[in-house]
Amino acid sequence: xxxxCAYPEDVPSNLPVFTMDYPRIQIPFEITLWMLLAxxxxxxxxxxxxxxxxxxxxxxxxxxxxxVGAIMHSVHEEPPAALSSNVFFLYMLxxxxxxxxxxxxxxxxxxxxxxxxxxxxxxxxxxxxxxxMSLFAICHIEAFGVQDINLQENLxxxxxxxxxxxVAVLNVFEDISVNEQLYIVVFGECLFSDAVTVVLxxxxxxxxxxxxxxxxxxxxxxxxxxxxxxxxxxFGVLFGFVAAFTTRFTSRVREIExxxxxxxxxxxYLVAELFAIxxxxxxxxxxxxxxxxxxENVSQRSCTTIRHVVKMxxxxxxxxxxFFLGVVTITTDHExxxxxxxxxxxxxxxxxxxxxxxxxQIINPFRTIPFNMKxxxxxxxxxxxxxxxxxxxxTLPDSIGRKQLFVTAxxxxxxxxxxxxxxxxxxxxxxxxxxxTNRDIESINVEIxxxxxxxxxxxxxxxxxxxxxxxxxxxxxKFNNRVLRRVLIRDSRAESSIVALYKxxxxxxxxxxxxxxxxxxxxxAPSLVSLEQEKKESAxxxxxxxxxxxxxxxxxxxxxxxxxxxxxxxxxxKYALPNxxxxxxxLIRRHASIRRSLRPGSFxxxxxxxxxxxxxxxxxxxxxxxxSARRNDHETMSEVAYPTRRSRFSxxxxxxxxxxxxxxxxxxxxxxxxxxxLNESQGESFGKVHSKPRTGSSHSDSRFPAHRRHFDPPVDxxxxxxxxxxxxxxxxxxxxxxxxxxxxxxxxxxxxxRDDTPRNPLLRQPQWNxxx
Amino acid sequence: MNPEPEPEPRLNLCVIPVSAAxxxxxxxxxxxxxxxxxxxxxxxxxxAELSENPIxxxxxxxxxxxxxxxxxxxxxxxxxxxxxxxxxxxTRDGVQPEPANSRNRKLxxxxxxxxxxxxxxxxxxxxxxxxREMLGLQVTEEQLQSIAExxxxxxxxxxxxxxxxxxxxxxxxxxxxxxxxSVRFLE
Numbered sequence: 035x036x037x038x039c040a041y042p043e044d045v046p047s048n049l050p051v052f053t054m055d056y057p058r059i060q061i062p063f064e065i066t067l068w069m070l071l072a073x074x075x076x077x078x079x080x081x082x083x084x085x086x087x088x089x090x091x092x093x094x095x096x097x098x099x100x101x102v103g104a105i106m107h108s109v110h111e112e113p114p115a116a117l118s119s120n121v122f123f124l125y126m127l128x129x130x131x132x133x134x135x136x137x138x139x140x141x142x143x144x145x146x147x148x149x150x151x152x153x154x155x156x157x158x159x160x161x162x163x164x165x166x167m168s169l170f171a172i173c174h175i176e177a178f179g180v181q182d183i184n185l186q187e188n189l190x191x192x193x194x195x196x197x198x199x200x201v202a203v204l205n206v207f208e209d210i211s212v213n214e215q216l217y218i219v220v221f222g223e224c225l226f227s228d229a230v231t232v233v234l235x236x237x238x239x240x241x242x243x244x245x246x247x248x249x250x251x252x253x254x255x256x257x258x259x260x261x262x263x264x265x266x267x268x269f270g271v272l273f274g275f276v277a278a279f280t281t282r283f284t285s286r287v288r289e290i291e292x293x294x295x296x297x298x299x300x301x302x303y304l305v306a307e308l309f310a311i312x313x314x315x316x317x318x319x320x321x322x323x324x325x326x327x328x329x330e331n332v333s334q335r336s337c338t339t340i341r342h343v344v345k346m347x348x349x350x351x352x353x354x355x356x357f358f359l360g361v362v363t364i365t366t367d368h369e370x371x372x373x374x375x376x377x378x379x380x381x382x383x384x385x386x387x388x389x390x391x392x393x394x395q396i397i398n399p400f401r402t403i404p405f406n407m408k409x410x411x412x413x414x415x416x417x418x419x420x421x422x423x424x425x426x427x428x429t430l431p432d433s434i435g436r437k438q439l440f441v442t443a444x445x446x447x448x449x450x451x452x453x454x455x456x457x458x459x460x461x462x463x464x465x466x467x468x469x470x471t472n473r474d475i476e477s478i479n480v481e482i483x484x485x486x487x488x489x490x491x492x493x494x495x496x497x498x499x500x501x502x503x504x505x506x507x508x509x510x511x512k513f514n515n516r517v518l519r520r521v522l523i524r525d526s527r528a529e530s531s532i533v534a535l536y537k538x539x540x541x542x543x544x545x546x547x548x549x550x551x552x553x554x555x556x557x558x559a560p561s562l563v564s565l566e567q568e569k570k571e572s573a574x575x576x577x578x579x580x581x582x583x584x585x586x587x588x589x590x591x592x593x594x595x596x597x598x599x600x601x602x603x604x605x606x607x608k609y610a611l612p613n614x615x616x617x618x619x620x621l622i623r624r625h626a627s628i629r630r631s632l633r634p635g636s637f638x639x640x641x642x643x644x645x646x647x648x649x650x651x652x653x654x655x656x657x658x659x660x661x662s663a664r665r666n667d668h669e670t671m672s673e674v675a676y677p678t679r680r681s682r683f684s685x686x687x688x689x690x691x692x693x694x695x696x697x698x699x700x701x702x703x704x705x706x707x708x709x710x711x712l713n714e715s716q717g718e719s720f721g722k723v724h725s726k727p728r729t730g731s732s733h734s735d736s737r738f739p740a741h742r743r744h745f746d747p748p749v750d751x752x753x754x755x756x757x758x759x760x761x762x763x764x765x766x767x768x769x770x771x772x773x774x775x776x777x778x779x780x781x782x783x784x785x786x787x788r789d790d791t792p793r794n795p796l797l798r799q800p801q802w803n804x805x806x
Numbered sequence: 807m808n809p810e811p812e813p814e815p816r817l818n819l820c821v822i823p824v825s826a827a828x829x830x831x832x833x834x835x836x837x838x839x840x841x842x843x844x845x846x847x848x849x850x851x852x853x854a855e856l857s858e859n860p861i862x863x864x865x866x867x868x869x870x871x872x873x874x875x876x877x878x879x880x881x882x883x884x885x886x887x888x889x890x891x892x893x894x895x896x897t898r899d900g901v902q903p904e905p906a907n908s909r910n911r912k913l914x915x916x917x918x919x920x921x922x923x924x925x926x927x928x929x930x931x932x933x934x935x936x937x938r939e940m941l942g943l944q945v946t947e948e949q950l951q952s953i954a955e956x957x958x959x960x961x962x963x964x965x966x967x968x969x970x971x972x973x974x975x976x977x978x979x980x981x982x983x984x985x986x987x988s989v990r991f992l993e
Contacts, residue, residue: 478956479969479977482933485940486861487916487986493865494889495989496855499835587953594942596860 071102072353090456092356092420096449099360107364122425126351128303128317130421132296133348134225135318136325136341142218150222152397153413155263157223157389158196158230164385166192169378178373183436190238191440194427195382195447197231198224199420215401216409220416228422229314233262235426236310266306266315273302273316274323278522281331285524291336292343295328327522355421363445369438378443379450382419390414408466415459418451419444478587485595824887832886836879846876860939864919872924888915891988912987913975927968930954 056063075098079085085094143150166189173180173188183191237255277298284291299320306316329337390413398404405413427444430437824832837843839851849866856862869877869885877885887906904911920928920936933954941950961973 477960477977478953479960480981482937482940482953482957483916483974483978484981484986486919486936487983489859489861489940490865490916490919491889491987491989493856493859493862494886496859497835497839497852497865498832498886498989499838499855583952584956587949587956590945590949591941591953594945595940596942 068357069350069354072098072350072357075357076349076353088457088460090452092352092452093456095353095356096360096363096452099357100363101360102357103361103364106361122355122428123307123313124304126355127314127421127425128300129344129347129351130355131225131228131303131314131317132299132321133344134221135321136344138221138225138318138322139218140322140326142214143222146215146218146222149219149397149401150226153219153223153390153393154226155230157393158198158227158234160389160393161196161382161385162189162193162231162234164192164389165196165378165381166190168381168385169374172373172377175373178371178377180371180374180436180439186238186241187434187436189241190235190430190434191378191443193231193234193238194430194440195378195419195423195444196227196234197419197422197426198227198417199422215405216412220413225318226315229263229266229312229318231422231426232314233259233312236262239431262311263315265309266312267319269306269309269311270302270316270319270321271323273298273305274320275522277320277324278327278331281328282522282524284332288333288336291332292340295324295340296343298324327518331522331524352421355424359421359424359445359448363449366441367438368442368445369436370442371439374439375443375446378447382447382451386417387414411466412463415455415462418455419448420452424448478584478591481588481591485591489596824883824890829883832883833879836882844876846878847882848876852877861919861936864922864936864939867922868915868919886989888912889987889989892984907988909983910975912983913978914971916987917971917974927966927970928974929968930958933957933969 072095075095076091079091079094166185169192170183170185170188172178173183237258241251241255277294280294280298281291284294299317302320303313303317306313328340332340390410394405394410394413423444427441430440434440836847839855840847841851847869849870852866852869853862856865859865869882871881884906888911890907892907892909917928918924920932922932934950937950937954958967958969961969961977
């Protein structure tokens with residue numbers, strides 16, 4: 035009976051049929067409700083998409099929070115006690131930082147790490163000290179009535195409000211596709227300025243409570259700064275390695291793999307908090323270190339799960355924070371002081387602008403791509419304040435007399451920057467970046483050629499690469515390969531090859547479907563030329579184009595031309611998961627066109643039928659591993675009907691199972707030269723398979739495998755359903771390992787697609803072309 | 807291994823088209839791309855970097871002389887030298903050969919990306935191929951044909967259904983090629 039009855043004093047006469055027990059579930063219930071409310075708001079905004087273009091999401095959440103706060107205030111309800119510093123720093127902040135750290139574009143980041151740290155550390159210091167000093171200066175003005183704030187308190191306050199928050203800025207930057215350098219610097223700066231601010235805050239709050247500041251205290255402060263920063267990084271890296279190492283052994287417990295990621299990152303955070311070192315740095319470094327190795331070890335599903343959950347947690351935390359910001363704005367007791375607050379605003383802008391100018395001047399000579407004025411404007415104007423400042427303001431010790439004033443001022447600054455700057459940064463950036471060309475009378479020619487040139491330049495830039503920090507990167511990569519990967523990655527060779535293999539087969543299927551469905555030009559490649567001839571010969575009259583046609587053409591071009599590759603976009607859209615459809619599509623098509631272009635008639639005659647095709651190492655059946663029955667079809671069909679096409683794919687060497695890896699031709703394995711020759715010679719003996727009928731493109735053959743190599747990378751990170759394959763792949767692994775004698779080449783830097791595509795001839799299965 | 811060309815002082819632009827510092831960096835980059843340390847690059851090495859570029863294979867092709875399969879360091883530099891930003895106040899004396907990064911040469915580079923068979927004209931086929939590479943899959947055959955048709959109409963004066971280099975250059979006269987086809991850090 036007691037189970038039903040929560041209030042023992044209510045002694046029921048009968049068995050209660052229906053009771054309510056609110057206090058028991060109150061806390062989880064309210065948390066859930068708040069989260070749901072915030073999420074509904076999020077849904078609501080995206081229903082009308084245009085809003086989010088003009089108004090950043092943070093503004094919207096704050097507004098909703100304001101409304102809710104007003105409602106609560108009018109019914110005299112207290113806001114949830116969710117804003118104690120503990121709750122914020124222990125529960126709400128880690129997901130956000132983890133989100134930022136996990137999806138940090140590593141390559142760009144490390145290329146710009148000097149600039150990022152420069153702006154983050156020195157910039158924040160500059161801002162804090164500048165604002166603090168100037169505020170202290172105006173404190174002496176009697177009219178404002180704030181003489182009681184001493185220097186330390188001013189500095190403390192200044193530290194709080196110099197923390198930059200990236201949310202709104204990055205949102206806008208992505209949409210405008212601002213240049214990569216600027217993006218990564220803002221992103222990195224925000225991440226690290228949080229850390230720096232927290233350090234400064236701790237330092238200054240400690241100092242604020244002291245009566246007298248000795249010079250040695252300053253020195254100790256600096257020392258502490260380094261301890262905190264480097265300690266944070268150290269802890270992070272340590273936990274990252276432990277996590278990576280753990281995932282090496284999780285092949286049998288796939289369901290809980292994501293858990294390790296979260297637990298270890300959180301642990302890094304908490305341990306750093308324990309020692310009062312920078313927990314933000316810790317969790318970011320942990321995520322960075324972990325990500326690379328973990329994503330190789332865990333299954334595809336776990337990988338997807340991890341990404342989704344990280345994004346989800348980060349997103350919800352951010353939403354809640356802004357939401358509460360709005361609520362609390364209404365419900366706290368404010369102390370308003372016109373002078374102080376207005377001057378705070380003024381100094382915030384002033385010092386940020388000055389800071390960016392001065393710092394850029396100093397660091398520009400060291401950069402390969404210096405910042406121009408537009409970039410600097412973006413940097414300066416993009417200094418929005420947000421959640422961290424808010425939380426820090428609330429955790430000010432009560433011993434500070436003017437705590438309420440500080441809280442109010444912080445909230446004022448946040449609201450001002452988020453609303454005003456957040457909303458206006460988009461139009462301003464567009465205004466500054468406005469293209470001067472006349473958009474309407476551009477001819478089709480110019481549009482096509484311009485796009486070609488842009489792609490060319492993107493390509494040339496990629497070829498030139500970025501060459502700062504090359505030396506260290508190289509060294510690190512070598513170390514990585516020799517030591518780290520061996521230790522931390524489960525089976526640094528065969529595992530991923532199976533998955534990649536499967537994906538490739540899937541994709542080749544897809545490609546084939548695309549080819550037949552879209553009526554691609556090249557599908558009729560041999561006939562294209564003849565088609566053109568026919569057209570010419572029929573002397574068709576010159577087609578006249580109406581204005582409407584032209585307009586349609588322009589539209590078509592602008593909508594359908596591939597965008598110039600942006601190195602950052604794929605990974606850093608803050609509200610979305612990485613999306614690499616476009617590069618993948620490009621690769622698929624290039625691959626397909628290469629294949630087709632190698633479909634010359636002359637191949638057909640030279641292949642003796644006695645050749646055994648492919649691909650599988652002897653004794654292995656493909657069908658058992660791969661779900662699609664179609665694959666078996668391919669095999670049989672190809673064998674019987676299209677011997678020639680197969681030859682195109684399978685490079686010579688079909689005789690021995692050991693030779694199943696003619697992938698060596700790809701040249702990424704060290705042993706390439708030797709096996710290459712081996713291939714060639716054996717190929718010769720099979721009747722000159724390698725005669726290259728195509729003139730002038732003698733390197734096309736060797737290009738061909740290269741394409742396949744690059745087929746894989748962008749695909750790697752997607753949600754393939756290769757999980758099953760992965761789980762059953764032990765046997766395959768064994769075989770693969772035997773075949774792959776050589777070390778894989780050093781994979782590219784973490785965030786980039788991996789180069790380690792398998793060159794298993796299984797890949798080379800020619801596709802069944804239903805048309806034929 | 808190819809011997810590294812001596813970094814020449816900046817004056818000899820016609821011989822070594824970039825400055826010493828840039829040359830050094832390019833050499834480091836060359837060595838990085840040349841993963842097997844052969845001393846020359848093959849197309850796979852270059853394509854590794856350009857896998858996501860719709861016209862990546864054309865760009866790579868531009869590095870190779872017809873019939874050659876490898877690129878050595880001087881050729882690598884020579885091709886990349888096309889993309890140096892143009893100096894504004896270079897004195898023009900007729901004796902000096904045209905530098906690699908003149909507007910004309912940049913345009914010629916772009917032209918040759920189209921004109922794979924090197925006949926001095928962009929034929930309709932070639933244009934269609936490039937268009938196909940640069941456009942997404944949603945564009946139909948007819949649309950593609952009309953676009954190509956229009957492009958040729960705009961530029962083709964001598965009715966041979968192709969775009970010659972002069973017309974190509976003329977159609978781009980309003981475009982700031984020097985800015986568009988320059989890479990900042992090759993300066």
